[in-house]
Amino acid sequence: MSLLLVPPFTHDTARQKVRxxxxxxxxxxxxxxxxxxxxxxxxxxxxxxxxxxxxxxAFLTEKWAREHEYRLIKELFAHDxxxxxxxxxxxxxxxxxxxxRSYGNENWVFDAEGLMARRLASINxxxxxEKDRLxxxxxxxxxEDHPSLSDLGL
Numbered sequence: 001m002s003l004l005l006v007p008p009f010t011h012d013t014a015r016q017k018v019r020x021x022x023x024x025x026x027x028x029x030x031x032x033x034x035x036x037x038x039x040x041x042x043x044x045x046x047x048x049x050x051x052x053x054x055x056x057x058a059f060l061t062e063k064w065a066r067e068h069e070y071r072l073i074k075e076l077f078a079h080d081x082x083x084x085x086x087x088x089x090x091x092x093x094x095x096x097x098x099x100x101r102s103y104g105n106e107n108w109v110f111d112a113e114g115l116m117a118r119r120l121a122s123i124n125x126x127x128x129x130e131k132d133r134l135x136x137x138x139x140x141x142x143x144e145d146h147p148s149l150s151d152l153g154l
Contacts, residue, residue: 005017005020005114006110006112006113006114007081007082007110007112007114008081008082009079009080009081009082009084009110011076011079014076014079014084015076017084017114018074018075018076018084018086019074020036021036021074021086022072022073022074022088022142023141023142024036025072025074026070026071026072026139026140026141026142027140027141028060028064028070028139030056030057030058030059030060030061030064031057033056033060034053034056034057034060035053036115036116037053037056037115037116037117037119038111038113038115038116038117039052039053040052040117041053041056041115041116041117041118041119042117042118042119043055043056043059043118043119043120043121044119044120044121045059045119045121045123046121046122046123066094066095067090067092067093067094068092068093068094068095069091069092069093069139070090070091070092070139071090071091071092071135071137071139071142072088072089072090072135072142073088073089073090073135073142073146073148073149073152073154074086074087074088074106075087075088075148075149075150077105082109082110082111083107083108083109083110084107084108084110085105085106085107085108086105086106086107086108087103087104087105087106087149088103088104088105088106088149089101089102089103089104089149089154090102090135091128091133091134091135093130097130098127099127099128099129099130099132099133100125100126100127100128101125101126101128101132101133101134102123102124102125102126103123103124103126103154104121104122104123104124105121105122106119106120106121106122107119107120134147134152134154
């Protein structure tokens with residue numbers, strides 16, 4: 001099996017692809033994350049439209065500079081041969097210490113090499129009190145025994 005998990009996806013390989021993406025984003029390493037995308041990958045992230053790895057790296061660098069204590073959970077929603085739909089939530093706080101939980105959906109399209117050629121993300125931020133946080137693990141990869149979005153009722 002390819003390390004990249006190439007199309008056509010099965011339920012199991014789609015689930016693995018989602019978990020690998022979650023782990024990458026939780027690393028908060030823009031250069032590493034960008035390698036999962038095709039060199040000319042096209043993104044829509046909220047109201048931001050960008051293309052290419054260089055733009056992805058710049059976007060993620062800025063994002064993680066302002067979103068402190070970022071922790072993300074992704075969950076497979078649906079898939080077909082070369083497309084995956086994901087729902088996700090992440091928690092973070094801004095420079096003033098205000099916590100947020102950001103909810104969203106992503107639609108992914110992959111090329112034949114298993115690189116993401118298109119990422120369309122819709123995201124909403126909800127201010128939360130620190131006491132209402134649900135994502136408590138050391139910065140980085142979510143532990144296997146941490147509850148999923150469904151387990152948390154999100």
